[in-house]
Amino acid sequence: MLTATNYEDAVAESIEFEKELKSNSYQTVKPKVDEGNDYSVLGAIVKYNQYLNGESQYAHLRKDVTKGHIDEMIRFCRFFAKILKQRYDIERMRITDVSQHDVADFYLWAEDHYAPKSFNKCLAGLKGFFDFLIDVEEVEMKNPFRKYVRKYVPQSEIDTINKDEFDSILNAVDNYTPISVLGGKGERKNMYRPYLKDGFKLFLLSGGRREEVVDLRWNNIFESENKIKFFRIKNLKVTRIMKRETVYKYIPITDDLSDFLKELGYDEKRNTDEYILFPQRYEKSKTMMDVLSKSFTHYRIGAGVEKEITLSNLRKTYISWVNFEMGIDTPYVSSHSTNGVLEKFYLDPKILTAIETTALKVRVFGNKTP
Structure with missing residues (x-):
């Protein structure tokens, strides 16, 4: 049976069918239905x-x-x-x-x-x-x-950002035009949000991924027996891959991160279920992630920083400074190693030691961050 609906197509199809018959020595063509x-x-x-x-x-x-x-x-x-x-x-x-x-x-x-x-x-x-x-x-x-x-x-190359570059981007948020003219139809978009500077700092000082940082809450903060504070959050990336709900990661609260959290109201808000970044939300978390990424690039250009760095380079900068102090123990902090995470808030001793050491020793840029 030919599938053609007009004469010209029928001729072409019949010729193709004849070629197929010849190529198969006029043997019956195998059925389209898969067998075995x-x-x-x-x-x-x-x-x-x-x-x-x-x-x-x-x-x-x-x-x-x-x-x-x-x-x-x-x-x-x-x-x-x-x-x-x-x-x-x-x-x-x-x-x-x-x-x-x-x-x-x-x-x-x-x-x-x-x-x-x-x-x-x-x-x-x-x-x-x-x-x-x-x-x-x-x-x-x-x-x-x-x-x-x-x-x-x-x-x-793994591009990191230095203190002067980071400060210039923060200053650009206050002083550079927030209007970005998009290509194509020339759409104008306001890139400014009141949470940008706090968001950039939180990304840099925690080393977290976008989905982790945006949804950090005050009651994610815990203390070890040695009174070292850290964030305990679900490792969303590993959870998606392993399809398990009990995979966690731990972010040490270093001195510079601790100072910044105090600026955001740690003493009054500790143990509450409130978001750390911009609690009075009018945008969804996904929208905030996209805004932070695009706005970082907008203000990086506005600051005259020529490096082709994006928001993700803040995480790379953080991990680089952790590696400077921690060396081979860095994966325990960056969560690139997921082994040893135990149930019910207990940590593998190696991870606990690495987190406590990081909290005590690591400062991004080697000194206090604004």
Whole structure:
């Protein structure tokens, strides 16, 4: 049965059908419905998506991965399918028929669309897709992405901010025009908010991620037996990855952070459920995160700071100063190591020691911050 609805298309389709018959020595074409592990290209991608989402029949092989990771891996697969579609009917094409020529086509496409780091990630993602088919679904084939030349990725510089640059950005919030003229239609947007300077300081002195800093509350503050104060908050990033609700991180309250919290009203507000940053809120937390990020860049430019730094560089600056004092114990403070966090407010001794030491020794910029 032809799918064409007019004569010209029917002629073209019949010619294509004749070519397909000849290429298969006039043997019956395999059905579109997947049988066993003999998948079409589209069927294989569907199976991989189910596997990544934990919907696979292989319960013992399920992995906890983020939605962002799943979306990215499936996006790479779809891009590959789009390249294949230029030469094949991917609803009929078997995944086992993917050749080195097809990989070469995709390789050239990816070179034009990705920077080296993303390029390597894309190709590695497709290698993982075929590894899944071979190792989990037991499709009998060689991995066509097993060998390829990776792109060289130069080591990136970790830009931190110094005290003079940070002070100039704070001054710009008071003195530089808050109006940003956006591209395209020339939309004008007011970048000023009354919580910007406090927000920037809180980011710098706590080293937290956006979603952590914006939602810090006074009752997140606890004391160790040695009277060292720290924030105890849910590690949202690890919680999303591990899908557990009991993963916490601990932010030591250093002397300069303690001084700043007192300026914000620690003595009166301690143990309350009030937000530390801008408690009289009229914006959602997500909106505040976006505003803080975009406004930091706006006022950084206004301050004449030529470094291409963003709000995230405040966290990098904090971790750099922690590393200056703590060395190999830095991961216990930055929460890049998630081992040893115990239930019911108890800390692993190594983490507790690192937090207490950080609280006593670390000062961002090596001295008091305004």
